[in-house]
Amino acid sequence: MRIAIGADHAGFPLKQHLVATLARLGHEVDDHGTHSEAPVDYPPICAEVARTVVAGRADRGIVIGGSGQGEQIAANKVHGARAALCNDLYTARMSREHNDANVLAIGGRIVAPGLADEIVTTWLATAFDGGRHQRRVEQIAGIEREELASAVRK
Numbered sequence: 001m002r003i004a005i006g007a008d009h010a011g012f013p014l015k016q017h018l019v020a021t022l023a024r025l026g027h028e029v030d031d032h033g034t035h036s037e038a039p040v041d042y043p044p045i046c047a048e049v050a051r052t053v054v055a056g057r058a059d060r061g062i063v064i065g066g067s068g069q070g071e072q073i074a075a076n077k078v079h080g081a082r083a084a085l086c087n088d089l090y091t092a093r094m095s096r097e098h099n100d101a102n103v104l105a106i107g108g109r110i111v112a113p114g115l116a117d118e119i120v121t122t123w124l125a126t127a128f129d130g131g132r133h134q135r136r137v138e139q140i141a142g143i144e145r146e147e148l149a150s151a152v153r154k
Contacts, residue, residue: 001124004058006032006049007108008042008071011064014108014116018062021117027124030058043074046105050078053102060124061103072105079144082137087111092119096126098133 003022007015012034022029032048034040042065049061061083063071068085075083083103084095087110095101104123106116128137 001060002028002030002058003124004030004032004049004052004061005063006042006045006061007034007064008045008066009034009037009039010066011042011068011071011106011108012037014106014111014113015062015064017113018064018116018120021120025121042071046071046074046083047078050075050081050083050103054078054080062106062120063103064106064108066107066109068105068107068110072103075103075105079148080141082140086119086123088115089118089122092123093126096123097129098136100128100133100137 005015005019019029019031030052032045034045046063049063052058053061063075065071068087072083072085075081081103082099082101083105084099084101085105086092086095087107106119111119
């Protein structure tokens with residue numbers, strides 16, 4: 001699987017750990033930075049990860065910050081991104097089964113490396129259930145299209 005990954009300075013240590021984990025598991029990793037613990041703004045990094053996924057240049061994306069909340073919000077601003085903040089195994093599984101999440105957000109100051117490995121492994125291995133959930137994902141995409149059309153009209 002091709003995985004785009006990015007983090008801010010708070011998420012950098014966990015990103016480095018996950019890059020190694022993903023490579024060890026046989027995934028192709030596209031690292032969008034940051035590349036140190038020097039302070040950096042996360043929105044451009046997270047948006048680029050989400051754009052990479054939406055464009056089909058990666059199968060899934062992972063964004064990491066201190067809490068993961070801002071990273072999730074930034075990634076979700078990209079049309080077609082469905083970013084989910086998952087700091088536990090249950091939300092990781094549900095984000096895939098019910099929401100077909102294509103970007104995973106994790107809090108590097110919340111989740112220890114061992115749990116992060118489990119979250120990522122679960123998230124990557126979990127398939128979208130479709131069925132009644134497909135209708136809801138399509139409704140979310142419809143809201144995106146409406147908002148985009150509304151913004152264009154303004």
